[in-house]
Amino acid sequence: MTASPSLPRAEFHAAAERFGTPLYVYDAAELDAALARVRAAFGEARVFYALKANPNLTLIARLRAAGVGFECVSAGEIARAEHVGAEGGSILVNGPAKSREEYEAGARLGATFIVDREEEARLLPPGSRALVRVNPALSVSTHDHLATGAAGSKFGVTPEQAPGVLRALREAGHTALGLHVHIGSAIRLATDFGAAFARLAGLRAHTGELEVLDVGGGWGLGADLPGIAREAREAAGAFGAEVWVEPGRYLVARAGTLLTRVVGTKRTGRNFLLTDAGMTELLRPMLYGAVHPLTPLWDGGAEETWDVAGPACESGDLLARDVTLPLPHPGDLLAVGDAGAYGAAMSGTYLTRPRPAEALWEGGEWRLIRRRETPQEVWAAEV
Numbered sequence: 001m002t003a004s005p006s007l008p009r010a011e012f013h014a015a016a017e018r019f020g021t022p023l024y025v026y027d028a029a030e031l032d033a034a035l036a037r038v039r040a041a042f043g044e045a046r047v048f049y050a051l052k053a054n055p056n057l058t059l060i061a062r063l064r065a066a067g068v069g070f071e072c073v074s075a076g077e078i079a080r081a082e083h084v085g086a087e088g089g090s091i092l093v094n095g096p097a098k099s100r101e102e103y104e105a106g107a108r109l110g111a112t113f114i115v116d117r118e119e120e121a122r123l124l125p126p127g128s129r130a131l132v133r134v135n136p137a138l139s140v141s142t143h144d145h146l147a148t149g150a151a152g153s154k155f156g157v158t159p160e161q162a163p164g165v166l167r168a169l170r171e172a173g174h175t176a177l178g179l180h181v182h183i184g185s186a187i188r189l190a191t192d193f194g195a196a197f198a199r200l201a202g203l204r205a206h207t208g209e210l211e212v213l214d215v216g217g218g219w220g221l222g223a224d225l226p227g228i229a230r231e232a233r234e235a236a237g238a239f240g241a242e243v244w245v246e247p248g249r250y251l252v253a254r255a256g257t258l259l260t261r262v263v264g265t266k267r268t269g270r271n272f273l274l275t276d277a278g279m280t281e282l283l284r285p286m287l288y289g290a291v292h293p294l295t296p297l298w299d300g301g302a303e304e305t306w307d308v309a310g311p312a313c314e315s316g317d318l319l320a321r322d323v324t325l326p327l328p329h330p331g332d333l334l335a336v337g338d339a340g341a342y343g344a345a346m347s348g349t350y351l352t353r354p355r356p357a358e359a360l361w362e363g364g365e366w367r368l369i370r371r372r373e374t375p376q377e378v379w380a381a382e383v
């Protein structure tokens with residue numbers, strides 16, 4: 001699959017020259033446009049960006065300046081939110097196995113906790129604000145690893161348990177604001193979300209009115225946001241609750257592109273196009289079979305079918321399979337699109353490969369927002 005990235009080719013070349021490759025680049029205009037689309041669809045709903053999608057400080061500081069809160073799942077993410085000036089009221093602390101450090105950091109800031117099991121009523125710091133995560137036990141149209149609301153998933157309590165957990169929280173002196181549901185990631189069908197939200201709305205008779213219905217995130221690119229928003233409002237209406245949302249991917253994916261240079265080609269029965277980025281920079285193709293749009297930034301020779309392979313000594317280290325691209329030369333630049341979410345965030349230092357640099361295109365110029373790591377930084381904590 002190929003697609004045109006949002007910026008002119010010359011700007012990608014300029015960024016690659018200046019900062020080197022592999023390089024993540026982001027288009028600020030597309031970041032703003034994505035948030036505008038969310039706000040247009042969800043109106044008054046409170047938006048908590050799921051930091052896991054891309055926690056870069058510059059990107060999250062921009063979101064905070066636009067009035068967005070944060071959903072955090074680790075002490076590190078809470079520290080990032082605090083670092084960009086987020087206050088407790090705009091922080092959600094989530095996770096199926098929170099540590100003492102995470103409870104303490106959340107409590108110090110006055111964050112709202114998303115409770116994943118009844119025992120947390122005893123573990124939460126005194127007088128906490130909390131939502132109860134419900135697993136609606138539904139199968140949805142996404143990769144198995146991306147489904148979090150299926151029967152057998154480790155997340156949340158069953159719908160039958162949820163009213164009892166709300167009661168347990170109140171009896172323990174906490175403020176139980178309402179319910180939370182997040183059914184997975186990269187889901188496009190509003191009907192999948194509608195089924196999950198309706199499962200929660202069905203609990204109304206057992207819960208009474210609630211202040212908040214947090215419907216999570218999980219919206220794939222191209223998802224029907226107005227349709228999902230309609231379903232959310234309808235379910236929240238059953239409780240007299242306000243809607244909270246936690247988009248990750250939707251806010252940052254499209255704005256991001258991974259730039260990688262062609263190292264060479266090789267023909268062994270299959271055609272391999274070798275690049276200087278692979279699984280250590282972009283794990284999603286290997287982890288989920290994710291398909292990212294590829295744009296060759298060279299003037300091409302004849303088109304052929306390629307497997308795009310990274311430099312790691314792992315057979316699974318492929319950025320794409322069976323893609324049609326023109327014959328490249330070493331040094332040509334390939335743009336891997338829709339890479340702003342779970343791209344840099346999941347990059348790793350396997351093989352002592354330093355994590356890539358990141359740059360933001362804003363106001364007609366590039367700005368480095370994360371410098372490339374060095375090998376020495378990769379081993380700096382080793383004794």
Ligand SMILES: Cc1ncc(COP(=O)(O)O)c(C=O)c1O
Pocket residue numbers: 050052053071094148182184185186216217218219246247248249250341
């Ligand atoms: C509870 C919760 N909320 C929000 C998100 C964000 O999901 P997405 O990036 O698909 O919108 C996740 C992702 O795993 C999540 O677990």
